[in-house]
Amino acid sequence: MFNLRTISLCGLLLTTSVGFLSLDGRVAIARRREAPKVVRVTDVQLQSENIAGVWYHRLTGRVRNETATPARNVQIYYEIYDPTSKRILEAGFTQLRNRVIDRGAEAEFLVTPNRGGLVKITLVEWLSGDREYRSFQQMQEFPQ
Incomplete structure (x- = not known):
């Protein structure tokens, strides 16, 4: 049979291990709250020009690598909305092929x-x- 001392030692060990687990859980939760390290678009400009009655559009922008490693084959997906009705007029993507964006670049x-x-x-x-x-x-919407 177990005596009182053995039972209290088991209880102490369980309490201590649960305390350590909860500390680890708090650290993990704190890590999740940090800003994610991602590749993001930081600036976008859409220029439109009417040449001889035909509209030409040019969408340019900047992408920043905020991760700790280089980023390759970056793809940027976009949508273009009608300014008055907020209806989607076009959706598409562009790709930075064979380009490596170093970390922080x-x-x-x-x-x-x-x-x-x-x-x-x-x-x-x-x-x-x-x-x-x-x-x-x-x-993210980018005002023009």
Whole structure:
């Protein structure tokens, strides 16, 4: 049979181990609250020009790598909205092929959409240093 001393020692060990687990849990929760290290679009400009009755549009922007490793094959997904009705006029993506964005560095992108309007960047995907595809759901409108 167990005596009182053995039972109290087991209780002490369980209490101590649960205390350590809760400390580890707090550290893990604190890590989750930090800002994510992602590749994000920092600036977007949409220029429209009418040449001989035909509208031409040019969407340019900057992408910043905030991760700890280089980012490759970055893809930027965008939507263009009608400024008055907020209806989607066009959705598409552009890719920085064969470009490596070092950590903390920026790169520029260019795409020629068929329509003009309000620009919303929806998603950024990239190939990380460990050869895994990562993504960041940016969902940010850029005023023009």
